[in-house]
Amino acid sequence: MFEYFTDALPHFLAYFAAAVALAIAFLLLYVMITPHKEIALIRDGNSAAAAQLTGTFLGFSVPVAMVIGHSVSIPDMLLWGAVAAIVQLAVFFLVSRLLFRSISQRITDRCVASGIFVGGIGLGIGILQAACMVP
Template sequence: MNLLQTLPDFLAYFASAIGLFGLFTSLYVRLTPYAEIQLIRQGNISAAVALIGTLMGFALPLASAIAHSVSLIDMLTWGGIAMLVQMLVFLGLSRLVPELEDGIAGNTLAHGVLLGGASLCVGLLNAACMVY
């Protein structure tokens, strides 16, 4: 039964992480000027690649925050920082590559790979920088 002693902590962290992940996804799809979910339903590979790269770019530092945090509040704080960083990746890249919006909406795979890849790379760096 010792194995189940940490079950409440697992459930609290897991539920919080799923909540943060859902919140991030909801905020991110509202931030972008194109409708990712609708585009993906229509078969837009560029939108799918961009979104999954961004979600992975958020999940990596969130996982790092879970693994290294000293409390649930600490994990939520670092999860919020990871959320902000991913939002800034999109805003910065959309300024550097102004045709990104039309490219993703128009299913130009290069734009989706660029955004998804950049989000994933920054997420990996973000996760590594979360030193406690």
């Protein structure tokens, strides 16, 4: 049993490091693309921004977690993780540009309902993505 653990540990560390790097890259890209500044808003105590970013991050993380369990290699996982990131960016674009043009301003103005809505949509789409990414 200990031998299995020592053999599997490098694989765990490699996948975990790749997943964390992918998550950091996604978060950096996401907060750069959105018109409001989530990190500054969260530091200022804006619950709407916290709900929005948390839901979106979970919407990204769920499919990545599913892919990790089913991928054949780290590059495979990274490619499907990029798909998950693109989908989350598209979700924000569709919500903020087509459905509710003022949603970004409402999040900035601390409208928690708006933050929960955007985060919830991101999480829901992420769950659907995860289901579709399983062979």
